[in-house]
Amino acid sequence: MKVTKKKTLVIGASEKPERYSNKAIKALRNHDHPVVALASGKGQVEDVKFTTQKESLSDIDTVTLYVGPKNQADYYPYILDLKPRRVIFNPGTENSELMNLLEKNDIQAEEACTLVLLAVDDY
Numbered sequence: 243m244k245v246t247k248k249k250t251l252v253i254g255a256s257e258k259p260e261r262y263s264n265k266a267i268k269a270l271r272n273h274d275h276p277v278v279a280l281a282s283g284k285g286q287v288e289d290v291k292f293t294t295q296k297e298s299l300s301d302i303d304t305v306t307l308y309v310g311p312k313n314q315a316d317y318y319p320y321i322l323d324l325k326p327r328r329v330i331f332n333p334g335t336e337n338s339e340l341m342n343l344l345e346k347n348d349i350q351a352e353e354a355c356t357l358v359l360l361a362v363d364d365y
Contacts (some may be wrong), residue, residue: 244330247365249274249301251324254308255292262332263308266356272280273360278302296320304365306330306356311337322347330354 250270256263263279267287270277271364278299279285281292296317307314307327312338320330322343328350341351359365 250275250276250277250304250306251302251326252279252300252306252308253286253321255281255285255290256308257285257287257292261308262357264345266306266308266332269357269360273365275365285336299324299334302326304328304330306332307335308332310335314340318343322349325349328352330356330359332356 252263252267253262254263255267258264264287267279267290268278271288271290277290278292279287279292279346280296281294284294285292302324303326305321305324307329309317318340326349329344331341331351331353331357336353345349356365
């Protein structure tokens with residue numbers, strides 16, 4: 243069975259190994275998904291260098307969030323402009339305002355854990 247590679251933007255990337263965004267980048271790379279990481283500061287996890295700017299990106303399938311709801315508003319226009327197929331709200335990032343906005347723009351909003359989805363082959 244051919245596995246579809248899903249280009250993923252990780253928002254809230256961290257170099258700290260104990261952070262879930264760090265674990266997610268590693269897990270996504272282990273599953274051969276292309277990864278772009280957006281962080282507040284420069285950094286790198288494996289072969290993924292962080293960008294600190296909301297760069298224009300194409301072909302983003304999934305945005306996975308690792309920033310809390312109070313820090314998400316700045317990303318609303320950026321995420322909508324990317325037109326991803328879906329946005330994953332990892333535990334602690336749930337935000338009904340953003341979820342409603344996504345759904346109005348035909349973008350799937352999913353409350354899930356990226357690490358679990360990858361582990362059970364449901365990504």
